[in-house]
Amino acid sequence: MTNIPSPGHPAVAAYLAQGYDSVVGMSSRFAAAICARLLRLQTEDGVGGPLAEIGAFEGRFFIALAHALEPGELAVALDIFSWPDDGVKGRFEANCLKHGVGPERRVTVKGDSGVMTPAELMGHAGGSRFRLIHIDGEHSRAALAKDLVLATACLSEGGLIVLDDMLHPGYPTLMVTVQAYLEANPEIVPLCVIDRETIVGATKFVLCDRAWFERYQARLLAIFEAYIWPLGADFEPHWCLVLSQDTRLAEIT
Numbered sequence: 001m002t003n004i005p006s007p008g009h010p011a012v013a014a015y016l017a018q019g020y021d022s023v024v025g026m027s028s029r030f031a032a033a034i035c036a037r038l039l040r041l042q043t044e045d046g047v048g049g050p051l052a053e054i055g056a057f058e059g060r061f062f063i064a065l066a067h068a069l070e071p072g073e074l075a076v077a078l079d080i081f082s083w084p085d086d087g088v089k090g091r092f093e094a095n096c097l098k099h100g101v102g103p104e105r106r107v108t109v110k111g112d113s114g115v116m117t118p119a120e121l122m123g124h125a126g127g128s129r130f131r132l133i134h135i136d137g138e139h140s141r142a143a144l145a146k147d148l149v150l151a152t153a154c155l156s157e158g159g160l161i162v163l164d165d166m167l168h169p170g171y172p173t174l175m176v177t178v179q180a181y182l183e184a185n186p187e188i189v190p191l192c193v194i195d196r197e198t199i200v201g202a203t204k205f206v207l208c209d210r211a212w213f214e215r216y217q218a219r220l221l222a223i224f225e226a227y228i229w230p231l232g233a234d235f236e237p238h239w240c241l242v243l244s245q246d247t248r249l250a251e252i253t
């Protein structure tokens with residue numbers, strides 16, 4: 001495994017090294033390592049509680065996140081579990097078991113995020129708010145807008161929203177929804193951009209409460225020093241870090 005930051009947990013590191021590629025999925029190992037490390041950072045800073053993934057599919061990314069939780073914290077997997085066939089839920093459960101995420105640590109929910117209320121989603125975690133929500137469900141503008149409203153309503157103090165397939169050539173309009181969301185929710189800002197690994201392992205955005213931005217960014221600067229692309233991301237007027245496996249700049253003669 002080359003050029004991947006430490007995820008901060010032996011169990012996540014073992015899964016990324018030995019299991020990740022065997023679970024069918026669409027998120028990069030680079031992003032999984034960074035998001036697991038962000039969970040570790042939250043734990044170090046006193047932010048605990050459950051996490052949720054909208055669009056868990058066969059569990060590739062979910063398993064990495066679940067291993068980064070502390071004992072007693074739950075990971076909630078939400079999916080319609082009907083694509084590409086009805087066997088996907090069974091494969092999700094089998095993958096979780098095979099890779100060490102037992103039923104006591106996770107809740108599997110077959111459902112449509114587009115019609116789920118915040119109370120229903122939090123109800124799957126005993127009524128708790130979530131410290132991290134990964135949004136990777138339906139990739140339409142309308143669906144992403146709904147998922148962002150749902151996630152925002154369910155987020156705990158110091159919580160993070162991770163958005164998949166940002167700036168993806170196949171989903172160019174999703175950025176329109178993100179921009180509208182950021183303008184309508186000025187208390188939420190991009191914390192960092194996780195650059196893509198491949199076209200399947202695409203770019204993710206991490207969002208956080210504006211009040212938490214400086215303290216999280218200061219920690220990211222130290223933890224991910226080797227992965228910081230020097231120019232950063234310009235969200236006009238907000239700037240945030242770009243974490244990439246390729247930190248080169250264009251050569252100007």
Ligand SMILES: C[S@@+](CC[C@H](N)C(=O)[O-])C[C@H]1O[C@@H](n2cnc3c(N)ncnc32)[C@H](O)[C@@H]1O
Pocket residue numbers: 024025026027054055056057058059060061062078079080081082083111112113114136137138143
């Ligand atoms: C790109 S896949 C997720 C990949 C996975 N997160 C990973 O990293 O490997 C998208 C998933 O979103 C699910 N999905 C689509 N619309 C949904 C909805 N309205 N509610 C919940 N899940 C949805 C699909 O069933 C599919 O499994």
